[in-house]
Amino acid sequence: MSTGAVLYAGAIGLFLIGCYAMVAERHLIRNILGLVLVESGVNLLLVAVGFRENAAAPILKAGQSAGMMVDPLPQALVLTAIVIGFGVLALALALVVRVHQAYGTLDTREVARLMRVEREASGPGAAGPRAGAKS
Amino acid sequence: MMSYVADFIFMPLIAFVTGLGLVLMARRVRAKIERRVGPPVLQPIYDIVKLYAKKTQISHGIMHDLSIMMLLGGFITAEIFLPVPGFDGLAGEGDLITLIYIMMVPMLGLALGVGSCANPNGSIGISRALTAMLAYDIPFIIAVTGACMAYGTTNLIEIVQIQQAGGPASWGAATMPLLAFGGLLAVHGMMGKEPFEIYIAPAEIATGPMVEMSGKYMGALFIMQCFQLYTIGVIYTTLFLGGGENWPFFLAKVFAVVFISVAVTNVYGRFKTDTMIRWMWKWPTGIALAGLALVMAN
Amino acid sequence: MSLLLRRRFFWEEIDLMSLLDILLLVAALLASGLFVLGRGSFAGWLATVVYGLMLAVLAIAGLALDSGVAFIPSAMSFEILGRNLGWRLDGLGWFFALLTVGAAFFASWYGSGEWGRKQKRMGLQHALLALNVLAMLLLLSSGDLLSLFIGWELVSWAAFAIMTQGGGPAVAAAYRYMIYALAGAMAVFAAIMLVQNVTGGLGFADLQTAISAMSTAQVWVLFILFAAGFGVKMALMPFHLWQAPAYSETPGASSAFLNAVSARMGLFALILVLVKLTGLEALGSLAIPFTFMSAKSALMWVAAITMVVPTFIALMQTDARMLLTWHGIGQGGYMLLGVLVGTSLGTAGGLMHVFNYATYQAALFLAVTAVIHRAGTSDLDELGGLITRMPWTYVTLLMGIIGLAGLPPMNGFVSKWMIYKSLLDGGQPLLLIMAFAATLGTILSVYKLIHNIFLGQLRREHQHLKEAPVSMVLPMLILAGIGFVTGFMPGLALNITDIAQRAIGGDMLPHHLGGVTLATGSLNMLWVVGVLIGAIGAGALIFYLLGNRRYEVHQFDNYAGGHFLSADIRYHFSHEFYPGLARVIGPWYRGSIVRAEQGIGILVNVAGDLWQAVFRVAYTPLYMLLVVVLGLVFTGSWGIVP
Amino acid sequence: MxxxxxxxxxxxxxxxxxxxxxxxxxxxxxxxxxxxxxxxxxxxxxxxxxxxxxxxxxxxxxxxxxxxxxxxxxxxxxxxxxxxxxxxxxxxxxxxxxxxxxxxxxxxxxxxxxxxxxxxxxxxxxxxxxxxxxxxxxxxxxxxxxxxxxxxxxxxxxxxxxxxxxxxxxxxxxxxxxxxxxxxxxxxxxxxxxxxxxxxxxxxxxxxxxxxxxxxxxLFPVNSWVPEIYASAPVRVTSLLAGIVSKLALIVILRFLVLVFPMPSAYGLLLTLGILGVLAGELAAYRARDLNSTFAWSSIAQLGVIAIAFSIPGPAGIAAGIALALHHAVVKPAFFFIADKWRGDVKLLSGGARTSPLVAALFVLLSLSIIGIPPLPGFWAKYLLLDAAFSSSPAYWLAAAVVLAGAVVEGAYLFRAAGFFYGGPQKGRGAALFMPGELVPAFVLGAVLLVAMFAIAPLGAYITSMAVQAADVPAIAAQILLGGN
Structure with a gap:
């Protein structure tokens, strides 16, 4: 099996595992880990797109033409994507902390149920701008 | 001009006198069937005179009086728009449809007058009478429509002419027997004879519309009955029996139409209102519709 | 106006541009003015006077149109998104405009007096009435399909606004109307866009080109969209359910206006689009496969069913206003049927019925409103015997119901006669029989109306009622009077319908003052009414001259079953007035269409809940992935989009 | 260039x-x-x-x-x-x-x-x-x-x-x-x-x-966040997200579609999702019990309509989409502002028109415009859409029918709310809730809507030229490449 094929298989595999974690797991942290896996898979895919068998690192030195190098652009993209993913991950974890503070659980269905209960309780009568909502 | 004056005076008078004869015939026939002697010839006139001469004449307000005028006026108008031998009257100025609707004016007048008497039995009678009208008018209308389609005109004079041109073979009764039969059944209902006299129902609602009618009000109703029998007879004759070639034939036909009705009426009991509607909308309507289909097919 | 006075044949000389512009401008100023000063008590009178002036302007326009001018153009026109919007008033529009402004005149007059003072927000009602008039004038003078649609929507929403004025149940009824009207409008919208797609334009001429250019299937779609869309407004079956409650709950004077003309806007649009532009021949040649029917005869049957069924539903009503509004639906069927027959007699009959209906229905509604004003209810089970208390209202109602039932000597008879005759001559006996049957039902039903309100026993609580004030009695008597005069001399009304008929095209109906003379049977109302009056006079002679003097007794001086009936014994036969009939036909229409309507409502509810559930229950990344998978599967196979 | x-x-x-x-x-x-x-x-x-x-x-x-x-x-x-x-x-x-x-x-x-x-x-x-x-x-x-x-x-x-x-x-x-x-x-x-x-x-x-x-x-079906977020976020954020940010994403999708993927399967995909979005949004909004989620769902439907417009090949569709997007950007935030003042069950609107007549009038105006009643701008946007849809293939006719049917449902739920505003007994919340200061943006948007009504002709011309420019692929490509020089 060529390196490229391994790369693609790994990328797709990571992606699928991540998807499974996001869909099937009920724990928010696991969902987020799934998201991380999905992102890794996609990043790997991007790298694989730019990969060339037996090519050199994309550093322009004397005597090396662009065609002999690995495509550098996807790598730059992946760098950016990793940074973005990191930011999103941090924000997600921060939100998880707040959700846990508010609901005392990280079970997705439980959180969804509590949110619905809360919304319906704040329905007729008790309605009005909620606490802390500065609009 | 003079002919108009003659029309206006003589046509209602003839109608009235003939109507008296029809009423007499109805009562005599009934008496014969019931093995009674029956009233004398002038009995209908005696009745009317007696009622008009009564000392106590009770009026229930203007509408009550006005209804009597509408009653008489409506029928007098109808007589003037009927074609009879020698007098076409205004039959050319208003057609069959007009005539049918003019005949509803006295009906409405009577209904209004009875209503204004404030007697519930009268109102019940009117409710039944109007329902009955809805029942029998539908087959009647189908018969009329079919006849008009066949003759291609609603002009009464022309309808008569078309039938007379070909002799009895071209009479409506001969060319469209189903329509004529359906129409005859409807006409029977129109005369308010058994089994279609639920609206009077003497034992139940004390003769319904007549409950507050006394004296000359009742007399006017008698006159109305004369007109009614005559008008119905003439319309049927005009539509299906070739109209009037001359007075003897014409009167014979009119009496025949009414006779059929009064002769069969005694056999029956009384239909309930809904039974009457169902019957009228089943048999005469069905027969007339079949007749109409035949007319349309030709 | 000085211009008008200077010349002898002023309508030939003045700039015709101005007439329609004057009309629209005055209507717009009136509507906006009334919104501003609506609370003033003189607002109603001002509006009445302005409507009177508008009638005068319309009369001048009518003279011009009668003298052969094809239409009166407006200076107002816009170009939007590459389309020209224009307005012009032709004879057809003029005819309906005359009725609109006339109805508004009487409604406004009626609402300006005592009745209006008792209303809660009469100022707003006056303003909304003026708004309705403005919207209708815009619709009636539309010069292309786009302005027609704009006018259509304005009319719908203006009517909606005035319907909500009753509050409470009126809002619910108006809401129902709104949904129907909106659905109809969307159908019309789709139809005109279809026309634009074929021809690239939205002029009236484009519709004609479109129809000749379209395939049969497309023409069918167009026909159904137009017929259903406009049919909703005139409450053709099966889109009729909204009308009776919506019109009944509207406050009296406004309701009279709506009843008289609002639903007729649908008829106007149908005549314009289907009869004038499409042409009845084209409709007649649009055959329904595997039947003997064409689009035209299908529509005629729809009109006939609309005539019969609502009439018998009206018969079962227990509220005077509901009874009248249900009849309004049925009467619409007569008009459409007459127009669809297509002969000069039928068209004239249908149009004249529009005129007649406006007069007697407005009179009837105003009279019922007067009853409500005094007695506080229009429930037919809770009234009775008012003839002694409110004689003039009774006279109006009596004349109105004679017109509604189509009996001589009122004008309703003439137009119905023309419709019957045209059906007979047009070889449509079944439709004729249905028309007759509907008329019979009407007679029963209107008798119940007048009996339960005015005849029979007077209730104790009504013993000291007064007649309605002059400001209410006069307009309704005048309306009833118009009904009688045009019944006696139908030529007057036929002169007006002539102008509309000329605009529609086709043969004109020759007529004279008394009616029409045809080869197959004529009608001369001068004779009919003259003889009828004379005969009633003769009847009066027989009645008064012969026999003894009468004693007039009190209304309660009679007895039944051995009891003297008085106000203490409540025995007014009003509830379930036609029990036998109800037993027979009651089961026939136990609301299949009502159930269809409910079914659609339930369907929308369930579908809405399902969609909500789809979003609420699931954990959504799954959806995203599912769509990706499905999309990947199907992306290869997209061929239907260019 | x-x-x-x-x-x-x-x-x-x-x-x-x-x-x-x-x-x-x-x-x-x-x-x-x-x-x-x-x-x-x-x-x-x-x-x-x-x-x-x-x-x-x-x-x-x-x-x-x-x-x-x-x-x-x-x-x-x-x-x-x-x-x-x-x-x-x-x-x-x-x-x-x-x-x-x-x-x-x-x-x-x-x-x-x-x-x-x-x-x-x-x-x-x-x-x-x-x-x-x-x-x-x-x-x-x-x-x-x-x-x-x-x-x-x-x-x-x-x-x-x-x-x-x-x-x-x-x-x-x-x-x-x-x-x-x-x-x-x-x-x-x-x-x-x-x-x-x-x-x-x-x-x-x-x-x-x-x-x-x-x-x-x-876009359907990845919009399940919409009702939750719009119900819980501050109204100004909601307005911004629903009114404007969602449109930016659609514009990007439009760019992809026009420049890179102008092929039937791509158009068809967007069309399908748009139709489903309209159905889902309108029907769900019909069953919503409070104003906030009503508008959240109806926002989904509106975006579906815009997606349908963008899925019509050619400048006519783009023009319709832009017009719809601009119209929605004006109307929907104003709706959310009103909804924010009347949180909770729609029945609480009862009698609101008596205490807050201006707000109720604004609500009716916005409703009429979004349903597409002439001569309000919403009608002309819908007119452009139908014009474009009817001159395309039959699949778009179906879409047009769905949009029109959706408008009826829209009218049903919006005027159900308006009915509560104007009818029914007063529930006593109206007086406290009339805070014009809080609703300034909504009134500004309402005024914009009215002004736009009188400027339909120039606006229409401008939007059309915009769309023509956006559909001109070679010119855009040349200009972008030029940018590097």
Whole structure:
């Protein structure tokens, strides 16, 4: 099996595992880990797109033409994507902390149920701008 | 001009006198069937005179009086728009449809007058009478429509002419027997004879519309009955029996139409209102519709 | 106006541009003015006077149109998104405009007096009435399909606004109307866009080109969209359910206006689009496969069913206003049927019925409103015997119901006669029989109306009622009077319908003052009414001259079953007035269409809940992935989009 | 054809200001607030200047750092892009938090959103679009949670998970595009696309991009965050997200569709999702019990309608979509403002018209316009849509029928609410709730709507020219490539 094929298989595999974690797991942290896996898979895919068998690192030195190098652009993209993913991950974890503070659980269905209960309780009568909502 | 004056005076008078004869015939026939002697010839006139001469004449307000005028006026108008031998009257100025609707004016007048008497039995009678009208008018209308389609005109004079041109073979009764039969059944209902006299129902609602009618009000109703029998007879004759070639034939036909009705009426009991509607909308309507289909097919 | 006075044949000389512009401008100023000063008590009178002036302007326009001018153009026109919007008033529009402004005149007059003072927000009602008039004038003078649609929507929403004025149940009824009207409008919208797609334009001429250019299937779609869309407004079956409650709950004077003309806007649009532009021949040649029917005869049957069924539903009503509004639906069927027959007699009959209906229905509604004003209810089970208390209202109602039932000597008879005759001559006996049957039902039903309100026993609580004030009695008597005069001399009304008929095209109906003379049977109302009056006079002679003097007794001086009936014994036969009939036909229409309507409502509810559930229950990344998978599967196979 | 370096200003100014704002806020609280507003104003002025230039001299482009187009970061501005940049600016100004809180967080996020949003529509490069999309996304997660309520955090987290997964899918799509074409520059792609992106790989790439960006564009079925977020986020954030940000994502999708993937399967995909969105949104809104979720669902439907419009090939569809988008951007925020004042069951609206007649009138006006009643602007937008749809293939006729039927349902639920406003007994909440000050943005938008009604003719002409410009692929490609020179 060529390196490229391994790369693609790994990328797709990571992606699928991540998807499974996001869909099937009920724990928010696991969902987020799934998201991380999905992102890794996609990043790997991007790298694989730019990969060339037996090519050199994309550093322009004397005597090396662009065609002999690995495509550098996807790598730059992946760098950016990793940074973005990191930011999103941090924000997600921060939100998880707040959700846990508010609901005392990280079970997705439980959180969804509590949110619905809360919304319906704040329905007729008790309605009005909620606490802390500065609009 | 003079002919108009003659029309206006003589046509209602003839109608009235003939109507008296029809009423007499109805009562005599009934008496014969019931093995009674029956009233004398002038009995209908005696009745009317007696009622008009009564000392106590009770009026229930203007509408009550006005209804009597509408009653008489409506029928007098109808007589003037009927074609009879020698007098076409205004039959050319208003057609069959007009005539049918003019005949509803006295009906409405009577209904209004009875209503204004404030007697519930009268109102019940009117409710039944109007329902009955809805029942029998539908087959009647189908018969009329079919006849008009066949003759291609609603002009009464022309309808008569078309039938007379070909002799009895071209009479409506001969060319469209189903329509004529359906129409005859409807006409029977129109005369308010058994089994279609639920609206009077003497034992139940004390003769319904007549409950507050006394004296000359009742007399006017008698006159109305004369007109009614005559008008119905003439319309049927005009539509299906070739109209009037001359007075003897014409009167014979009119009496025949009414006779059929009064002769069969005694056999029956009384239909309930809904039974009457169902019957009228089943048999005469069905027969007339079949007749109409035949007319349309030709 | 000085211009008008200077010349002898002023309508030939003045700039015709101005007439329609004057009309629209005055209507717009009136509507906006009334919104501003609506609370003033003189607002109603001002509006009445302005409507009177508008009638005068319309009369001048009518003279011009009668003298052969094809239409009166407006200076107002816009170009939007590459389309020209224009307005012009032709004879057809003029005819309906005359009725609109006339109805508004009487409604406004009626609402300006005592009745209006008792209303809660009469100022707003006056303003909304003026708004309705403005919207209708815009619709009636539309010069292309786009302005027609704009006018259509304005009319719908203006009517909606005035319907909500009753509050409470009126809002619910108006809401129902709104949904129907909106659905109809969307159908019309789709139809005109279809026309634009074929021809690239939205002029009236484009519709004609479109129809000749379209395939049969497309023409069918167009026909159904137009017929259903406009049919909703005139409450053709099966889109009729909204009308009776919506019109009944509207406050009296406004309701009279709506009843008289609002639903007729649908008829106007149908005549314009289907009869004038499409042409009845084209409709007649649009055959329904595997039947003997064409689009035209299908529509005629729809009109006939609309005539019969609502009439018998009206018969079962227990509220005077509901009874009248249900009849309004049925009467619409007569008009459409007459127009669809297509002969000069039928068209004239249908149009004249529009005129007649406006007069007697407005009179009837105003009279019922007067009853409500005094007695506080229009429930037919809770009234009775008012003839002694409110004689003039009774006279109006009596004349109105004679017109509604189509009996001589009122004008309703003439137009119905023309419709019957045209059906007979047009070889449509079944439709004729249905028309007759509907008329019979009407007679029963209107008798119940007048009996339960005015005849029979007077209730104790009504013993000291007064007649309605002059400001209410006069307009309704005048309306009833118009009904009688045009019944006696139908030529007057036929002169007006002539102008509309000329605009529609086709043969004109020759007529004279008394009616029409045809080869197959004529009608001369001068004779009919003259003889009828004379005969009633003769009847009066027989009645008064012969026999003894009468004693007039009190209304309660009679007895039944051995009891003297008085106000203490409540025995007014009003509830379930036609029990036998109800037993027979009651089961026939136990609301299949009502159930269809409910079914659609339930369907929308369930579908809405399902969609909500789809979003609420699931954990959504799954959806995203599912769509990706499905999309990947199907992306290869997209061929239907260019 | 011109290159304009100032094209960067609408993107750069707010982003820089966003980073400076916390510092400014730390120095002095009041200064921080003014600083934020000032930054938006400056951005607006820069954008307006640019828009003026673009309107006068035609589309402009510029490459950052002097790299040539395929490698460099290219920005491209035409009338369409500038219109939405301006809209975003106005929206941020109008929906700037009115509270006097000291936290600089929301302000920073708003400025980030402003910069990111501008970058989103101005970018001429697929990956840049992705980056700006992420910036907008992160800003909107934060804004959605900025209400501080527990539900807000929960909803925001769910939104984040969904959106991040979508972004990953979009990135996958980008990878596919890159694998097939070897470039991510929109102009290059436009030129290469007919050769390399037809067929299943292109369709798959478009599908992934559509799903990814569709999260923000409220496309069915990846819009499940909408009801939650719009119910829990502060009204100004809701207005901004529903009114404007969702449109930016749609504009991006439109760019992909027109420039890179103009093929039947792509149009069909967008059309299908649009139709489903209309059905889902309208029907669900009909069953909603409070104003807030009613408008959230109806927003989904409206975005579906816009998606249908954009899925019609040719400038007519684009013009209809732009008109619908602009109309929706005016109407929907105003609706959300009204809904914010009447939270809870619609029945609580009872009698509201008596105490707040102006608000009720505004509600009716907005409802009429969004249903599409002439002569209000909403009608003309729908007119453009139907015009475009009817001159396309029968599939679009079906879409038009769905849109029209949807309008009926829309009328049903909007006027059910209006019925509560005007009818029914007064529930006693109206008096306390009439706070015109809080509703200023809504009234401003209502006034805009009325003004637009009288300017339909010029607006229509402008939108049409915008659409023609946006549909002219060769010119756009040439201009973007030119930007590198």
């Amino acid at each position: 011109n290159t304009v370096p100032q094209i960067i200003f609408p993107v750069a100014i707010p982003l820089i200001a966003a980073f400076l704002l916390p510092i400014a806020g730390r120095c002095h609280a009041g200064f921080g607030r003014i600083f934020g507003r000032a930054a938006v104003l400056v951005t607006f002025l820069a954008s307006a200047l640019l828009a003026w230039q673009v309107a006068g001299a035609g589309p402009a482009s510029s490459a950052m750092g002097g790299f040539k187009a395929p490698l460099g970061i290219v920005f491209y501005a035409d009338n369409l892009a500038m219109a939405f940049v301006l809209l975003l600016n106005i929206g941020v100004w109008l929906f700037w938090p009115s509270g006097d809180e000291d936290r600089s967080g929301p302000y920073t996020l708003l400025l980030t959103l402003l910069g990111g949003g501008a970058g989103l529509v101005l970018s001429g490069d697929l990956f840049n679009i992705f980056v700006f999309y992420e910036i907008v996304a992160v800003a909107s997660y934060g804004l959605a949670a900025s209400g501080g309520s527990a539900a807000g955090f929960g909803a925001s987290l769910r939104y984040l998970l969904l959106s991040a997964l979508g972004s990953s899918l979009a990135l996958m799509g980008i990878a596919l595009v890159y694998a097939a074409a070897g470039t991510l520059n929109l102009a290059d792609l436009a030129l290469l696309a007919p050769d390399v992106l037809r067929g299943p790989p292109g369709a798959a790439a478009f599908l992934l991009l559509l799903i990814g960006f569709g999260v923000k564009a409220e």
